[in-house]
Amino acid sequence: MTAAVRNPLAERLAQVPVLLADGATGTNLFEMGLMSGDAPELWNVEAPEKIKALHKSFVDAGADIILTNTFGANRRRLALHKAEGRVHELNVAAVKLALEVVAASGRAVIVAGSVGPTGDLFAPLGAMTDDLAVEVFAEQMRGLKEGGADVVWIETMSAVEEMRAAAKAAALVGMPYTVTASFDTAGRTMMGITPETLSDTLTEFAPAPVAMGSNCGVGASDLLYSVLRMTGTHPEAVVIAKANCGIPTVHGDHVHYSGTPELMADYARLAMDAGARIIGGCCGTSPSHLAAMRQAIDAHAKAARPDLEAITSRIGALVSPPTEPAGGGERRGRRRG
Numbered sequence: 104m105t106a107a108v109r110n111p112l113a114e115r116l117a118q119v120p121v122l123l124a125d126g127a128t129g130t131n132l133f134e135m136g137l138m139s140g141d142a143p144e145l146w147n148v149e150a151p152e153k154i155k156a157l158h159k160s161f162v163d164a165g166a167d168i169i170l171t172n173t174f175g176a177n178r179r180r181l182a183l184h185k186a187e188g189r190v191h192e193l194n195v196a197a198v199k200l201a202l203e204v205v206a207a208s209g210r211a212v213i214v215a216g217s218v219g220p221t222g223d224l225f226a227p228l229g230a231m232t233d234d235l236a237v238e239v240f241a242e243q244m245r246g247l248k249e250g251g252a253d254v255v256w257i258e259t260m261s262a263v264e265e266m267r268a269a270a271k272a273a274a275l276v277g278m279p280y281t282v283t284a285s286f287d288t289a290g291r292t293m294m295g296i297t298p299e300t301l302s303d304t305l306t307e308f309a310p311a312p313v314a315m316g317s318n319c320g321v322g323a324s325d326l327l328y329s330v331l332r333m334t335g336t337h338p339e340a341v342v343i344a345k346a347n348c349g350i351p352t353v354h355g356d357h358v359h360y361s362g363t364p365e366l367m368a369d370y371a372r373l374a375m376d377a378g379a380r381i382i383g384g385c386c387g388t389s390p391s392h393l394a395a396m397r398q399a400i401d402a403h404a405k406a407a408r409p410d411l412e413a414i415t416s417r418i419g420a421l422v423s424p425p426t427e428p429a430g431g432g433e434r435r436g437r438r439r440g
Contacts, residue, residue, distance in 0.1 A: 108277050108278065108279055109279075110254070110279040110313060111213055111253040111254065112168075112213050112215075112253060112254045112279060112281070112313050112314070113279065113313050115167065115211070115213060116313075116314075116341055116380060116381075119167075120380065120405075121375055121379075121380055121381070121382060121400055122167040122168055122213075122380065122381045122382075123165055123166050123167045123168070123381075123382060123383060123393070123396060123397055123400055124166065124167070124168040124169075124170070124215075124343070124345055124381055124382065124383025124384075125158075125161035125166040125168060125169045125170055125383055125384075125393065126161060126164075126166075126348075126383065126384040126385075126388030126389060126390065126392060126393045127348070127384060127385060127386050127387055127388045127389070128143065128157070128170065128172055128174065128217070129143055129174070129386065130358070130360070130386050130387050130388075131157055131160075131389060132146065132153070132157065132172075135153050135156075135157070136150075136153070141184075142175065142180075142181065142183075142184040142186065143172055143174070143175070144172060144173060144174075144175055144176040144181065144186075144193045144197070145184065145186065145193070146172065147172055147173075147193050147196040147197045147200060148192070148193065148196050151196070151200055154172050154197070154200050155200050155203060155204050157172075158200065158201050158204040158205075159204050159207075159208075160390040161390055161393055162204055162205065162208045162210065162212055163208075163390065164390040164391075164393040164394040164397060165393065165394060165397030166212065166383070166393060166397075167211075167212060167213060168212065168213040168214075168215055168381065168383070169201055169204070169205070169212055169213070169214060169215065170215050170216075170217040170256055170258075171194075171197040171198050171200075171201050171214065171215065171216050171217050171247065171250075171252065172197045172200075172217070173193065173194050173197045173198075173216060173217045173218070173243070173247065174217045174218075174219040174258070174259075175219055175222075176190060176193045176194050176197065176243055176246075177190065177218070177219075177221055177239050177240065177242070177243045178190050178239055178242060178243075179221040179222055179223055179239055180219070180221065180222050181193070190242050190243055190246060191242070191245065191246040191249070192246075193246070194216070194243055194245075194246025194247050194249075194250060195246045195247075195249050195250040196250070197216075197247075197250065198214060198216060198246075198247055198250025198251050198252045199250050199251070201214045202214055202250070202251050213253045213254065214251070214252050214253050215252065215253065215254050215255070215256035215281070216244065216247030216248075216250075216252035216254070216255050216256060216278075217256050217258060218240060218243060218244065218247075218255055218256060218257045218258065218269060219258060219259050220259060220260060220261070220265055221236060221239055221240075221265065223236075224262075225262060225264040225265065231265075233264065233267070233268050233271075236264075236265060236268035236269070236272075237268045237271045237272050237275065238272075239272075240268060240269045240271075240272035240273075241272040241275050241276055244272055244273060244276040244278055245276055247278070248276055248277070248278055252278070253279075254278065254279050254280060254281060254313065255269075255273045255276075255278045255279070255280040255281070256280070256281050256283075257269045257270070257273070257280055257281060257282045257283070257312075258282075258283045258318050258319075258345075259283065259284070259285045259318055259319050260282060260283070260284045260285070260292070261284060261285060261292035261293040261294045261296065262292070262294040262296070263294075263296060263300075263301075263304055266282050266284070266304075266305070267308065269282070270282065270308050270312065274309075274310055279310075279313050280312050280313065281312050281313050281314040281315065281316075281343060281381075282305055282312045282314075282315050282316075283315065283316045283317055283318040283343050283345060284296060284298075284301050284316075284317055284318075285317065285318060285319040285320050286298060286317055286320055286325065286326070286329040287319070287320045287321050287325075287423065288423060289423050289424065289425050289426045290325070290328070290329070290423070290424065290425030290426075291425075297332070298317065298329045298330075298332035298333045298336070299332055299333070299336045301315065301333065302315060302333045302336045302337045302340060303336065303337075306337060306340065313341065314340075314341035314342065314343050314380070314381055315333070315340055315341070315342060315343065316330060316333065316342045316343025316344055316345070316379065316381070317329040317330060317333070317343070317344065317345070317346075318343070318345035318346070318385050319345070319346075319347055319385045319386060320346065320347060320385075321347070321350070321422040321423045322346070322347065322349065322350045322418075322419065322421070322422040322423075323346040323347065323348075323349060323362060323366070323367070323370045323418050323419070324414050324415055324418040324419050324420065324421050324422070325421050325422055325423055325424075326344060326345075326346035326347070327344065327346070327370065327373055327374060327377060327409075327414045327418065328411055328414060328421065330342055330344045330374060330377050330378070330379050331377045331378075331408075331409070331410075331411070331414070334377055334378030334379070338378065341380045341381065342378060342379045342380060342381070343379065343380075343381040343382075343383075344374040344377070344379035344381070344382050344383070345381075345382075345383040345384060345385045346370060346374075346384060346385060347360060347362075347384070347385045347386045347387055347388070348360040348361075348362035348367060348384055348385075348386065348387030348388040348389070348392055349361030349362025349363075349366060349367075349387065349419075350362075350419070350422060351386065351387065358386075358387075359387075360386065360387025360388075362387060362388075362392065363392075364391055364392050364394070364395035365395065366418065367384060367388065367392045367393075367395055367396050368395040368396055368398065368399035369399070369417055369418065370396075370418055371396040371399045371400050371403075372399050372400075372403045372406075373409055373413075373414055373417065373418065375400065375403055375405050376405060376406045376407065376408055376409050377408060377409060377414075378408070382396065382400065383396075384396065
């Protein structure tokens with residue numbers, strides 16, 4: 104008889120209505136000296152104190168969940184840096200750094216093993232196959248499991264095929280998992296998936312994810328609208344909202360995000376009202392933004408479910424509005440640029 108997989112995230116969700124996830128990894132590491140083109144994952148062994156400092160800043164700001172510095176720690180992405188043979192080492196190291204910070208904090212913080220896309224297109228558009236993707240993801244997840252991660256956090260996905268392969272890998276390794284997609288193309292992912300299609304599809308996975316939702320994208324308003332569409336389709340699901348900190352603008356070699364702590368606090372309130380149960384920030388979200396979100400979540404009594412007009416009046420207009428009514432149209436295949 105197969106032993107049941109322990110699920111610390113589900114246990115915490117059974118105790119509290121909303122959990123606060125952390126903020127950005129990449130953009131904050133750039134502020135700490137990471138250079139464009141470098142692999143952030145190498146800092147798990149080359150600059151571990153900086154990784155721990157970032158985790159600590161989020162834990163100190165009140166995060167209930169922190170993501171490991173492993174977004175691109177699969178062999179396909181690491182091959183770009185001639186580090187494809189270091190998958191296990193870098194994933195184990197990343198989790199151990201996060202766990203050290205959690206242990207020192209004295210708080211019950213979930214350590215989520217970040218798993219990003221392979222970067223490859225699936226056949227027939229590209230050379231990636233289901234079998235190879237499962238193998239690539241399972242290799243990474245074994246490192247996350249050995250390190251001691253509580254859950255696998257599959258994020259910034261755009262293709263159902265890749266989400267399915269990552270979910271298969273999590274089941275193969277024996278880890279609970281979550282899935283978030285980036286709806287950054289007129290209300291769809293770059294491969295044409297709508298929020299409604301995503302939530303319908305993920306609820307059919309076996310085992311199903313602990314939580315599903317949206318991260319990154321093009322702006323907080325767009326992400327909140329995606330969340331609204333997901334919770335409207337499956338109100339029983341645990342939905343994740345992890346938006347970028349406002350809208351990015353490029354100033355020379357620096358990317359600035361428009362979101363203030365006050366805006367991100369209001370985003371957190373709206374995410375609660377829209378039905379999200381895990382709320383965090385993605386690109387541009389600093390510890391100060393996260394602290395404001397923590398205060399907002401703790402003080403906010405869930406209010407009426409917002410509509411799109413309520414979201415845009417408080418957070419700003421959609422950056423990439425849908426070209427058709429929510430839920431309409433057929434899936435369109437798109438290639439990430």
